[in-house]
Amino acid sequence: MEKSTATAPKKITESLWRLPYLFIGISIVLFMFVFSFVIFNIVKFYPRAFESNQDSPSLLGQLGDFSGGVLNPILSFATLIGVIYTIILSAKTSRQSDIRSADAVDRQTDQIKLLAKQIEILDRQSFEMVFFSLLQTHARNLEAVQTDKNGERLVGLPAIDLMLATSDIEKIEISQFPYAGEERHLMDDYCKTFRKTHEQPLSHYYKTATQIVFYIEKHLSLNDEQKKYYIEFYFSTLSSQEIKAIYIFAASSDDDRFLNLFKERKLIDWLPHGKVLDKLKLYPLTDR
Template identity: 25%
Template structure:
């Protein structure tokens, strides 16, 4: 029985000690939570103000009421003067040191703030760049969706023109080309006679002038033949075909492409940026060019010579849509028919110079003012 009572007493004592310990731990946690909102700055300021007022209060009691405090009892005035000199000495030494330390702390704070501000600006710049890239991706997706729909329409229009309503008529594009070439060859006999007389001209300038007049006359006869053939039976169908092609090229040319280059000024594009943008647009035009047959290229050549095809001719020359046309097996005439287009209409991408790309960019920029200063109608 005694052993049981002793064990019970020890258990109750241990339980009481644990409860007391738990109480103090909870009290400490409560006080810590209540005071956790306080920071070093407010606490330091409060302690400093308390010490200042406490010292001022003690000095006031000592000087005004002459109250003595333990360890602060002065027996004579000389001792006070001596302690004042010691205080002035320590104050004169410590004040510059503390001021210098405060200045160092301020400079360190400014440096840290500058670093944080620089990092914040860099993060903002990266975030803006990511957002711009995401926006560019969405815009490109929408652009390609519209582009491929127009390309599908172009394929269906070309197939409708190519497939005749009557059996035995053959490819309508080929028949149009043959009709135009027949008319041109009939009218070229007189021009060939004029060209044969060039050998009797000794002056290079006169021969060049004669060749230019011959080219102009041959171009006039070619345009007349094209007008007779294309603007007759198949005018409506071909007009729809070329208007759709014009809208495809216009969509590609007006699509906003931004090639970023580190160090470039905002609003100004370098030669490299202009070439990269031109290359990307040309890639889309290559998709359209790959769907155009040889006879379609020849009909396209004819159409852009007329007044209504000037708008489409700009894109044909800019993006080299006549690149795959066989120049040796086309017009067998005495005048220079290939000179009716710029050389870029037949050139590979590698042969396009930066100057030519810049000139096309200038022409594109000035085209927005055509409605103010009209010169001729476009496609």
């Protein structure tokens, strides 16, 4: 039903385009009929009009009046049909030009969309190239972390494990302090002491970690969900001890931006649990 309704205007339009041709055909037929009628009347009623005698001018005048009276309406009608046909032909040409212009606009719009998509793909490829390069740099910085244990050199993740074990945050006795402010002050001191003690082996490692996260956060072409995906992808490559060390460094930093990201991106959920550490996780929720 909808198909027949949609095709009805199209059939009407096609019929309108045929009208000029119909009028032209009718005009030709009428002209031939009238012309034959005039010739017949000339032959029958004005045979002496073309003879050389005194009645010829009068007869020729009558013949001219007769022919003009008959042919002028026909010619006027034909002229009107020609004007109408010209107008319709001009409208048809204009309509075809509009259709071509609309098609050109559609093609141009499609090309712009395709170009935008290609730019988006190239931008994402460029972003991921830098992103994975930073991950490789971070992995190299992890291998550069070193410490000693009874004369034995530990490198990488075992070194970080030893640093966290020798100055374990869970060894802090916070239960003796009745006020949250005193607990917080004690844990702040622990974080600053840990950072000061291990600044040299962990500084490059921590800086690369912040660089990766801020590179993702500041990339304009990524929406919020994409930023969350890449940050969580990065954290999925880290061990819980690495995340713990990074968090303690962030908690002891004078710049709160990285610490605030732990709250905003819910990266705190990636931290291991502990009596003292769980209280330290609350710090980003309050003013420092």
